Amino acid sequence: MPKYDVIVIGSGPAGNAAAYALKEQGKNVAIIEADLWGGTCPNRGCDPKKMLMSGVEAKMRVERLTGKGFETSPEINWEELMAFKKSYTDSVPDSTQHGLASAKITTYHGTASFVDSKTIAVADQKLTAEQYLIATGQSPTVLPLEGKEHLRNSTDFLALEQLPKKVAFIGAGYIAFELAIIANAAGAQTHIIHHNDQPLKGFDRELVNQLVEHLEAAGINFHFNIDTQKIAKQAEGYQIIANDFELTADLVIGATGRKPNIDHLALEKANVDYDKKGIKVNERLQTSQAHIFACGDVLAKNTPKLTPVAGYEASYVVEAMNGQVSAIDYPLIPTIVFGDQRLARVGVSEKELAEHSEKYHTQTIDLAGWYTYQRINDQGAKIKFVYDEADKIVAITCLSQLADELINYLVILLTKQITHAELEKFIFAYPSPASDLSYFI
Amino acid sequence: MPKYDVIVIGSGPAGNAAAYALKEQGKNVAIIEADLWGGTCPNRGCDPKKMLMSGVEAKMRVERLTGKGFETSPEINWEELMAFKKSYTDSVPDSTQHGLASAKITTYHGTASFVDSKTIAVADQKLTAEQYLIATGQSPTVLPLEGKEHLRNSTDFLALEQLPKKVAFIGAGYIAFELAIIANAAGAQTHIIHHNDQPLKGFDRELVNQLVEHLEAAGINFHFNIDTQKIAKQAEGYQIIANDFELTADLVIGATGRKPNIDHLALEKANVDYDKKGIKVNERLQTSQAHIFACGDVLAKNTPKLTPVAGYEASYVVEAMNGQVSAIDYPLIPTIVFGDQRLARVGVSEKELAEHSEKYHTQTIDLAGWYTYQRINDQGAKIKFVYDEADKIVAITCLSQLADELINYLVILLTKQITHAELEKFIFAYPSPASDLSYFI
Numbered sequence: 031m032p033k034y035d036v037i038v039i040g041s042g043p044a045g046n047a048a049a050y051a052l053k054e055q056g057k058n059v060a061i062i063e064a065d066l067w068g069g070t071c072p073n074r075g076c077d078p079k080k081m082l083m084s085g086v087e088a089k090m091r092v093e094r095l096t097g098k099g100f101e102t103s104p105e106i107n108w109e110e111l112m113a114f115k116k117s118y119t120d121s122v123p124d125s126t127q128h129g130l131a132s133a134k135i136t137t138y139h140g141t142a143s144f145v146d147s148k149t150i151a152v153a154d155q156k157l158t159a160e161q162y163l164i165a166t167g168q169s170p171t172v173l174p175l176e177g178k179e180h181l182r183n184s185t186d187f188l189a190l191e192q193l194p195k196k197v198a199f200i201g202a203g204y205i206a207f208e209l210a211i212i213a214n215a216a217g218a219q220t221h222i223i224h225h226n227d228q229p230l231k232g233f234d235r236e237l238v239n240q241l242v243e244h245l246e247a248a249g250i251n252f253h254f255n256i257d258t259q260k261i262a263k264q265a266e267g268y269q270i271i272a273n274d275f276e277l278t279a280d281l282v283i284g285a286t287g288r289k290p291n292i293d294h295l296a297l298e299k300a301n302v303d304y305d306k307k308g309i310k311v312n313e314r315l316q317t318s319q320a321h322i323f324a325c326g327d328v329l330a331k332n333t334p335k336l337t338p339v340a341g342y343e344a345s346y347v348v349e350a351m352n353g354q355v356s357a358i359d360y361p362l363i364p365t366i367v368f369g370d371q372r373l374a375r376v377g378v379s380e381k382e383l384a385e386h387s388e389k390y391h392t393q394t395i396d397l398a399g400w401y402t403y404q405r406i407n408d409q410g411a412k413i414k415f416v417y418d419e420a421d422k423i424v425a426i427t428c429l430s431q432l433a434d435e436l437i438n439y440l441v442i443l444l445t446k447q448i449t450h451a452e453l454e455k456f457i458f459a460y461p462s463p464a465s466d467l468s469y470f471i
Numbered sequence: 472m473p474k475y476d477v478i479v480i481g482s483g484p485a486g487n488a489a490a491y492a493l494k495e496q497g498k499n500v501a502i503i504e505a506d507l508w509g510g511t512c513p514n515r516g517c518d519p520k521k522m523l524m525s526g527v528e529a530k531m532r533v534e535r536l537t538g539k540g541f542e543t544s545p546e547i548n549w550e551e552l553m554a555f556k557k558s559y560t561d562s563v564p565d566s567t568q569h570g571l572a573s574a575k576i577t578t579y580h581g582t583a584s585f586v587d588s589k590t591i592a593v594a595d596q597k598l599t600a601e602q603y604l605i606a607t608g609q610s611p612t613v614l615p616l617e618g619k620e621h622l623r624n625s626t627d628f629l630a631l632e633q634l635p636k637k638v639a640f641i642g643a644g645y646i647a648f649e650l651a652i653i654a655n656a657a658g659a660q661t662h663i664i665h666h667n668d669q670p671l672k673g674f675d676r677e678l679v680n681q682l683v684e685h686l687e688a689a690g691i692n693f694h695f696n697i698d699t700q701k702i703a704k705q706a707e708g709y710q711i712i713a714n715d716f717e718l719t720a721d722l723v724i725g726a727t728g729r730k731p732n733i734d735h736l737a738l739e740k741a742n743v744d745y746d747k748k749g750i751k752v753n754e755r756l757q758t759s760q761a762h763i764f765a766c767g768d769v770l771a772k773n774t775p776k777l778t779p780v781a782g783y784e785a786s787y788v789v790e791a792m793n794g795q796v797s798a799i800d801y802p803l804i805p806t807i808v809f810g811d812q813r814l815a816r817v818g819v820s821e822k823e824l825a826e827h828s829e830k831y832h833t834q835t836i837d838l839a840g841w842y843t844y845q846r847i848n849d850q851g852a853k854i855k856f857v858y859d860e861a862d863k864i865v866a867i868t869c870l871s872q873l874a875d876e877l878i879n880y881l882v883i884l885l886t887k888q889i890t891h892a893e894l895e896k897f898i899f900a901y902p903s904p905a906s907d908l909s910y911f912i
Contacts, residue, residue, distance in 0.1 A: 084846050085540035091529035099526035099552035104541045111540035338901045366900040438905035459807040460779045464879035
């Protein structure tokens with residue numbers, strides 16, 4: 031039976047990075063992938079989504095300047111845009127596997143199942159290792175509806191060869207928003223259907239509402255407080271049925287959440303604890319079995335399930351596997367909804383802010399009239415700061431075409447505790463979003 | 472005769488900022504402007520240029536994706552784009568003057584001339600002050616050619632109501648480049664004529680050459696080693712004549728440099744030293760008269776003449792006027808050529824790098840294949856690091872659609888001496904240019 035120092039299960043950003051780093055430590059490492067080498071992020075997540083978003087951004091940069099330099103905005107050719115996406119994604123699985131193999135990390139393809147806490151089975155083979163890292167990520171949940179077989183998911187959307195005329199998304203989290211923004215910009219009649227009136231929970235409600243208004247003006251149809259009960263196939267498409275609501279679309283995307291990929295792992299055989307949110311770990315990312323670690327989206331955790339967080343955890347695990355580390359300590363974690371106008375936040379969670387609202391006060395700055403935003407006609411650009419009782423910034427939300435750039439600068443400034451006086455002594459390429467930073471801090 | 476604590480001459484970014492800050496110190500302040508309130512940068516410099524550049528960026532974002540999501544790129548409507556620019560610039564002079572007046576800073580409009588070192592004349596009035604700040608900036612030079620009266624300058628270009636069919640720029644500094652990029656993207660046949668084969672001196676030669684290639688592919692015609700001798704008005708336009716070279720254009724822009732605005736100041740009456748490069752100051756920005764300070768582009772200095780540098784100097788002068796400051800110490804100063812693909816640099820000057828090339832070694836990283844750049848089809852994206860003998864980064868040049876964003880991040884990282892290990896513990900909004908930073912440091 032092949033024996034390794036460490037077996038990594040899952041080759042997404044977390045597992046992949048960990049495998050390389052463990053190998054660099056001189057360990058004998060194997061990695062198992064049940065699906066596409068590279069995992070969700072580069073194959074059917076962040077990266078392909080943002081390839082498509084390139085088209086949206088380009089179109090909308092022009093559209094914002096309609097009447098200000100351009101007569102009309104260009105139309106997106108879906109087939110070409112999808113081919114552009116594939117020019118990136120097509121090579122990901124092979125290049126990921128070849129990279130691992132070149133680094134002398136043994137690769138196994140197939141579903142991994144624990145036989146016992148020391149042994150794992152994959153593709154009719156049994157392997158053993160001193161330590162394990164479970165980094166199998168998540169996949170879309172399927173709403174338990176009548177007609178649920180008619181639902182498609184984000185993976186299907188990101189592979190659509192043709193864009194249907196009418197697309198509906200059930201759910202209003204960031205995945206639904208981002209894919210709806212793409213569909214709408216590419217010319218589909220686009221609907222977002224949500225069971226309550228609080229889309230993008232986890233983001234500031236005031237700025238979420240403004241983003242919704244912006245997207246409504248751009249053509250997206252929002253339907254709130256709709257409890258979808260049934261999907262029925264009709265001659266003219268798929269009918270979404272709820273009490274007092276009915277909508278027929280050519281494509282219905284279920285975007286109501288993601289679940290940890292643990293069903294096939296046979297965790298009980300290894301005595302690894304888990305719940306429906308994922309694998310339970312201690313503050314050293316050890317499961318209930320001290321030699322089995324887990325990280326990334328498969329964890330039952332409250333920190334956002336994002337690629338860079340998974341990467342951060344992977345780096346931590348690589349050290350933790352050698353012992354002698356203190357509990358994991360997360361840095362600031364920005365979260366973002368991409369699009370034309372982007373919504374980004376960082377800091378204390380909205381849940382905490384709402385629960386202890388008496389401790390916090392806010393300031394919202396309208397950026398639309400600032401040169402940087404006026405220049406790109408970024409109407410509606412805003413930034414909201416939340417301060418604690420000592421007037422310390424504890425959270426920031428930004429709605430702008432430049433929100434990602436701005437939030438990333440602010441992550442550095444907050445982490446390094448750079449003061450206003452210090453920031454005033456920086457000289458940045460001008461004019462630019464960076465040149466405005468001293469007005470915020 | 473009205474008497475002030477401080478009289479500021481020039482209301483550009485430097486003079487304006489200094490006037491407000493001095494007023495906040497409780498001083499009695501007057502400010503004199505001979506031309507447009509607000510000065511060059513917001514009226515006929517960085518800001519209007521980048522309003523027009525918005526159109527270029529938007530068009531080129533689409534053009535880069537031609538065949539990758541778009542059939543064609545949209546055409547720029549010059550009149551509309553110019554109206555968009557004016558929507559920003561039109562209100563600058565009035566709002567600048569009203570802002571100053573509201574802050575109870577006395578404003579005088581007219582040409583200022585020293586009567587003696589304590590007295591200044593403006594619009595038939597004499598004023599006196601304890602201290603002076605000269606911040607009159609620069610204006611375009613005029614080449615001493617036969618037919619020089621046919622040359623127009625950057626100010627004229629930025630106010631063009633219609634875009635001529637064929638535009639030629641004489642000179643190949645960043646102003647010529649940026650305006651040529653705008654003219655070319657907006658549909659004019661565009662030429663850059665330069666007396667040697669080293670455009671954009673001050674930037675890394677290798678990456679300048681690549682930018683030139685990129686712009687040639689985009690349609691700009693470069694003519695190097697052409698010593699223009701004469702401009703002749705012909706029926707079909709303005710003929711640029713040199714040995715073995717002749718070109719006729721509808722508009723010829725002289726962009727061969729800028730000269731300090733000191734001619735009308737009667738500096739000799741105040742015994743203020745100057746040369747053709749500008750006003751001479753010591754390390755406390757005092758002129759040869761200790762009570763007369765100067766800052767910004769009007770200085771004879773080696774630091775780049777840029778708005779944020781002028782602002783930095785203005786802040787310094789405000790303290791220096793109260794005495795007890797140490798010599799001015801400049802932070803890192805990034806410089807940039809805006810455009811579709813932007814060229815940005817920071818660090819030790821190219822002159823120093825060339826003179827002591829034995830002390831330095833370089834590494835150029837091709838970014839085009841990196842996800843961040845592949846996503847926007849940023850072909851030719853590159854970053855070049857220069858290291859000293861201790862492998863410390865001493866200069867960085869970046870050629871990319873994202874060069875401004877990247878160089879501004881790097882300014883922060885270098886200034887705060889953030890290490891690779893530290894940077895790996897940051898989590899950024901992903902994917903984004905910031906998420907790549909740990910690969911550079």
